[in-house]
Amino acid sequence: MTPGRIAIALMLAGLSFVPAQAETIQVTIDRLEFAPAEVKAKVGDTIEWVNKDALVHTATATNNDWAVNIAPRQSGSVVLKKPGAVDYFCKFHPNMKGRVVVAP
Secondary structure, eight states: OOHHHHHHHHHHTTOOOOOOOOOEEEEEEOSSOEESSEEEEETTOEEEEEEOSSSOEEEEETTSSOEEEEOTTOEEEEEOOSOEEEEEEOSSSTTOEEEEEEEO
């Protein structure tokens, strides 16, 4: 049964269907490091990078799914669209590395 049909069946039965809430997960950039270096998330969640450095950074996925430019003392974000593990790095400082593990 599809999710839409499940929702209709629940409504007909007098029950409500509430989809899971998407979350925002923060990753701090400080002193040329992503912290935490690895995060676990779900499809639909948002990863928000908060840059505390005085330098521009990026969060660039190695699989080319996304690239976020993050100005000094600013933040940038991406909504996760598909499951899987994604490694990322800063294109200006390639020693800065992180990983996002996305569950369905």
